[in-house]
Each structure stands twice: as C-alpha cells, then as structure tokens.
C-alpha cells in the first residue's frame with residue numbers, strides 16, 4: 001500500500017512541487033494522476049520512485065516511511081518497482097532483447113532465466129517477434145511497450161509511469177493504457193501520471209487531480 005500523509009515538496013528556489021497531500025493507494029489498485037502543467041504530477045511519481053524526497057510529511061510504502069529508508073531498504077524498494085518514462089529511455093545501440101534484459105543482468109539473474117523471462121514479457125506486450133530489432137526500427141508505441149517490458153521484467157509489485165503516452169498518437173496511447181490495465185488485472189499496483197484527461201476518463205479508473213501541488217479531486221468512476 002502507498003500512503004501520502006501531509007506531504008509537501010518544496011524545490012530549491014522556493015518552488016512548491018506538492019502541498020499537504022493526503023491519500024492512500026491500495027495494493028493491486030490502478031490510479032491515474034492528472035492536472036495541468038506544473039501541477040505536481042511528476043513530483044508525485046518521483047517521490048514514490050525515490051527520485052525525490054518529501055520536504056515534510058510521510059510517503060509510506062507498506063508502512064515504511066521512504067524518507068527513513070537506509071540504503072539496503074531503499075535498494076529493495078527500487079527492486080520492487082518498475083518505472084516507465086515518456087521518452088522510453090531505451091539504449092538505441094542495443095537490441096530490444098538486451099534492453100529488456102538489462103535490469104535482470106544488473107540484478108544477477110542467470111542467463112537461462114533471463115532468456116526465458118525476457119521472451120515472456122516481450123510476448124506479453126506483443127513484441128515477441130522483435131527481440132533482435134533495434135529500438136529505432138520500432139514505432140513510438142512499440143518502443144514504449146519495450147519500456148514497459150523492461151519495467152516488468154524483474155517482476156515488480158508496483159509500476160509507476162510518468163506521461164507514458166505523451167509521445168504517442170491517440171490509438172497507440174489507448175493501446176498502451178490498456179496494457180497498464182492488464183498489468184493491474186494481473187495484480188500489479190499501477191500509478192500513471194498523465195495530462196490527457198480524455199484518455200484517462202475512458203479508462204474508468206480512479207483519478208487523483210492535482211492543481212498547484214494540491215489534491216483537488218479523488219474520483220472513483222467504479223463507485224460513482
């Protein structure tokens with residue numbers, strides 16, 4: 001479970017990233033975070049991913065305050081978490097297979113296990129036949145699916161994504177969002193930041209709306 005309690009994030013120079021955020025996300029839930037440019041979406045994602053730390057308040061994952069984590073626990077947290085970025089962040093000089101294998105190699109998986117897992121996640125995102133291709137031979141939507149496969153490879157329990165469809169046309173964006181829904185259906189907690197309200201509304205999942213760093217709505221279509 002993810003809990004934000006009285007969370008503030010103030011950047012150097014006095015800019016407020018987040019102000020007094022309070023909410024909880026249950027295990028296995030899918031949640032969108034939306035709001036205008038500068039509302040604090042990326043900041044929220046970065047706090048969960050430990051790329052930034054709260055200035056005040058607590059961000060807790062399974063009861064542990066992320067600000068208090070010592071290095072081994074912080075590393076364990078990062079291992080349980082997959083991140084997906086707007087610009088995919090693939091290594092363009094390496095084939096799709098190696099891009100997806102990278103986190104498994106870093107984690108010390110055995111080659112035979114890596115081979116099996118990489119093929120399985122690429123099959124899952126519909127790219128099982130593109131393992132030898134290089135990222136720039138793929139469409140934007142396909143590159144993002146490689147990014148998602150890479151995030152999924154180490155079997156994370158939580159996926160966080162910052163504007164994952166920002167560079168995609170509406171059809172590909174919908175496909176990628178559907179893929180996130182299928183991950184939620186497989187039991188993974190999924191938190192997606194996106195400014196695309198039309199697309200979010202079509203997905204009929206919970207939406208946290210930020211405005212100038214504050215939570216101004218927490219909408220649950222299932223409960224409406």
Ligand SMILES: Nc1ncnc2c1ncn2[C@@H]1O[C@H](COP(=O)(O)OP(=O)(O)OP(=O)(O)O)[C@@H](O)[C@H]1O
Pocket residue numbers: 011012013015016017035036037038039040041042043044195
């Ligand atoms: N590294 C930083 N240093 C200083 N200020 C920052 C930094 N990152 C974000 N901010 C400020 O914090 C506020 C929230 O930014 P954030 O990137 O979280 O918003 P966002 O909703 O993701 O915006 P966008 O949709 O434009 O990416 C903005 O006022 C921004 O200028």
